[in-house]
Amino acid sequence: MNKIKDVQFTETVLRDAHQSLMATRLKTEEMLPILEKMDKVGYHAIECWGGATFDASIRFLNEDPWERLREIKKRMKHTPLQMLLRGQNLLGYRHYADDIVDKFIEKSIENGIDIIRVFDALNDSRNMEACVKAVKKYGGHVQLTICYTISPIHTIDYYKKLTKRLDELGADSICIKDMAGILTPFVVKKLIPAIKEVTSLPIEVHTHATSGISEMTYLTAVQVGADIIDTAISPFSGGTSQPATESLSIVLTELGYETHLKKDILEEIADYFKPIKDHYLKEMILDPKMMTVDPKALIYQVPGGMLSNLYSQLKQANAQERYEEVLREVPKVREDLGFPPLVTPMSQMIGTQAVFNVLSGERYKMIPNEIKDYVRGLYGTPPAPINESIRKIIIGNDEVITGRPADLLEPEFEKQKKEIKAIAKTDEDILIYAMFPQLGETFLKEKYQSKKIINKEVIRINAVM
Known part of the structure; x- marks a missing residue:
């Protein structure tokens, strides 16, 4: 009797799904009510942080991204939380010194992250070294990433050699990250077996539904040995997001795979997100063109x-x-x-x-x-x-x-700390400033100023009572 093959699912609705469809505008208050149900589904992980969420939280939503992470973790007792990290760029748009990388990863894990997916925009493994060292140091799972693209030099052999480097660097798992939805079934059928020749690590595949081939790619990937796939709950699936979690779970179960997902709870989660999607469509934040x-x-x-x-x-x-x-x-x-x-x-x-x-x-x-x-x-x-x-x-x-x-960068955490010491109260505050100095300083001033106003109002009310 053939052993039933497990296929694990990473849910992206709290990060990549709304980032891809509507520039990361989902608010924390819209996430929190459904998290306890999401925790019971049986996901391999829930991607909920990193990528553009950090930037968008302070730039557009006036939310503290660290507080979002802590609130999610409070409600997620069983499912690992995953984030996306841009290697030496962290969550900003420049390279940061190694001490900032170390501190950022320390605080990410301390505040609730279990799995850190690390990529470098050039597939330059040197830009992942500091991240790997820090994730290992603080007890997290480091998933190193192959950014999939097509060019005369991006051959199967290129990706095979890159995988070997990432394995040797200390990866706990490998992700094939197909940002543009261009990984075809034909290629994946060759790519995954080739990668498995040089590593025994779990292989996760991440794609987007942009081009219309994502379900076929995932099915083929699973058939040739992928262990984990990234999907989004149906209201925030499709278009520039990932394919739908429920649909792939049903199809793969019919084909004899064990997905570990509770389909009745998936339906409840989808029902929860439907009116949220409708709201953003109505507000024209979610552009139908992206669907x-x-x-x-x-x-x-x-x-x-x-x-x-x-x-x-x-x-x-x-x-x-x-x-x-x-x-x-x-x-x-x-x-x-x-x-x-x-x-x-x-x-x-x-x-x-x-x-x-x-x-x-x-x-x-x-x-x-x-x-x-x-x-x-x-x-x-x-x-x-x-x-x-x-x-x-x-x-x-x-x-x-x-x-x-x-290697050209001097340590900078203490310097950043001195610059923002009059406002910042925690290491997490300093890291907000380090990522986005002008934006971060404005955000922190408003954050603590508004708290002072609220506290004064509470004192005044109590005095009256």
């Missing part, structure tokens, strides 16, 4: 979150009609710059450069500082050499560094 399948993703290789950001940039510039033109420019810029995978922060950087190239009417007339730093080697080594003529346009004869970028 539709776009096979052009297979051509342009643009991730869902990047699609929504590009559209938003063009909308602000009153140039929505140039959306397709920008999409065509993205792969050209990517080729010029050494075929970096389109994942944060590279997706934003490449996307912004493509927008500038189209709107200015001249390629590389306007160049963001981040692109200049990337070309100088400050983000790591590009997968392929940068076009020499483009390099000269961007940085002239400036030196290009070849070492680990973080």
